[in-house]
Amino acid sequence: MKSLGVIVEYNPFHNGHKFHLEQSKITTGADVVIAVMSGQFLQRGEPALVSKWTRTKMALLNGIDIVVELPYAFATQKAEIFASGSISILSSLHCDTVCFGSEQGNIHDFERTLAIMDSKKEEYDLRVQSYSQEGYSFPKASSMAFTEITKNDRVLDLTQPNNILGYHYVKSIGEQNSPMKAFTIERTSAGYHDPDFNTTTIASATSIRRALFNHGGQIENVQQYVPEGTYQSLAHYQRQAGGFHRWEDYFPFLKYRILCSTPSELAEIYEVEEGLEHRLQQTMKESHSFDEFMTRLKTKRYTWTRLQRMCTHLLTNTKKEMMQRITSTKKSEYIRLLGMSKKGQSYLKQVKKDTDIPLLSKVTAMESNMLNMDIRATCTYAMKFPEPARSEWMGLEYSKPPIRYNEETNTFI
Structure with a gap:
């Protein structure tokens, strides 16, 4: 097969x-x-x-x-x-x-971009380091470095989330010497991130989740955007579990975790870097919801996504040493x-x-x-x-x- x-x-x-x-x-x-x-x-x-x-x-x-x-x-x-x-x-x-x-929709663009980046890796790494030292987040520094070194080449738009993932899929296939062939x-x-419905049948997962949460979990609002099997599964889960999962459900546990830990304990958690342990505790004392906490916590250097991942690792007590060791082989x-x-x-x-x-x-x-x-x-x-x-x-x-x-x-x- x-x-x-x-x-x-x-x-x-x-x-x-x-x-x-x-x-x-x-x-x-x-x-x-x-x-x-x-x-x-x-x-x-x-x-x-x-x-x-x-x-x-x-x-x-x-x-x-x-x-x-x-x-x-x-x-x-x-x-x-x-x-x-x-x-x-x-x-x-x-x-x-x-x-x-x-x-992008064209696999040859991914392959060509990967070849160009392989040939300019040293220059790229230096520029990422330079932009990071100027205070930019890693994703922003990476994007700026990529744009700078490929300005005269025909390459992928790596500001787009699915292009970024696709680029790394193709790159991983090569690094792992896999015979698997990639298509897009x-x-x-x-x-990917569209917050609202723009068509009658196709919507992003982001907009579907937003519609569910903003309208009290009324799944009828999303019925036309999902297959019947999904619709019935959502309805069954809502009845069985009493609702859908969102970060606010876990905010009390996150607050307890942050305020009842010492700064040194927080610093052991994966993605808690550069003194963030102190900012986490101070910001949490002033916050009454997860959204308020994240809004106060976010800076130019740290993206919302990066901070959310850090919060997930705080909840699950995932420590740097363990995560780095078990993912080292990729x-x-x-x-x-x-x-x-x-x-x-x-x-x-x-x-x-x-x-x-x-x-x-x-x-x-x-x-x-x-x-x-x-x-x-x-x-x-x-x-x-x-x-x-x-x-x-x-x-x-x-x-x-x-x-x-x-x-x-x-x-x-």
């Missing part, structure tokens, strides 16, 4: 994702589709709208055959590390192709299976004996610091719920087997 990999968050799965998936299948001629999906916390440092299990069901209902989890150690990182972990998992599953959405599909209609230690169709199950039987890292259906199957981070992330995610629901949700990490989907009867087994 010819296999296609996609790297996703599905927060939630919407009509734009459906379009990308259908076009990716056509472009690559794939027989089976594997999704590497972020778990309970996402790349922008946010809790997922609904749990990874519900998003797995959304994916299976809409044409994905295998869903595996991108470990927390990669899922809550800047683009380079996020991409390396994702590509390592797809490579281990012997994916023939990977297809990502981008603003141009994003249409809604932009590869996942395992493949955590979340769900599969009948076709996906057949594919896994075919490749399982040749995977170079363990394929896990239970977290008890191995001992790993990387896996322990995933478990802590789920425990943190469950803190939204009152007891006894909180403990029950935590227990799912150990007790829930991979979701099995019969695509012929459209039922879960």
Whole structure:
């Protein structure tokens, strides 16, 4: 079977994702589709709208055959590390192709830009260092350095979020010597960060989440922008969990964590740098909500996304030494299976004996610091719920087997 990999968050799965998936299948001629999906916390440092299990069901209902989890150690990182972990998992599953959405829409532009950057790496690194010393955030310094050294070349627009991720996917394929071939599909209609609905059927995940939160969780407001399977999954989750997840749900725990730690304890947390531990405590004392806290905390040097990721690491007690050690190889230690169709199950039987890292259906199957981070992330995610629901949700990490989907009867087994 010819296999296609996609790297996703599905927060939630919407009509734009459906379009990308259908076009990716056509472009690559794939027989089976594997999704590497972020778990309970996402790349922008946010809790997922609904749990990874519900998003797995959304994916299976809409044409994905295998869903595996991108470990927390990669899922809550800047683009380079996020991409390396994702590509390592797809490579281990012997994916023939990977297809990502981008603003550019032409894979040759990614390959050409990568070649140019390889030839100018030393100059680029020096300029990034110089701009960082002037007080710019790392993403801004990187963007300015890239613009400066490629001003006479025809290259990607690396101010666009999906172009940035795509660039690092292609780069990771080369660094890992993977035989996987990359393709890209141009994003249409809604932009990645568009806060409002601009068309009748396609909307960004950002605008969908905003509509849900700004209108008291009335999912009817987003029905036309998501497939029926997503709509029903959102409705079921809302009834079962009492609502969707957002940062404000976790603000009391973050406040406790920051104010009851010493500055030296805060400084041990991943992404707490350059004296931020003192600013964190002072700002938290003055803040009454997560949004107010972030607005006060943000500076020219630190982006909102970077600070949100830092807050996520504070919640999960993720320390610098541990994170840097387990991501140093830029590869996942395992493949955590979340769900599969009948076709996906057949594919896994075919490749399982040749995977170079363990394929896990239970977290008890191995001992790993990387896996322990995933478990802590789920425990943190469950803190939204009152007891006894909180403990029950935590227990799912150990007790829930991979979701099995019969695509012929459209039922879960």
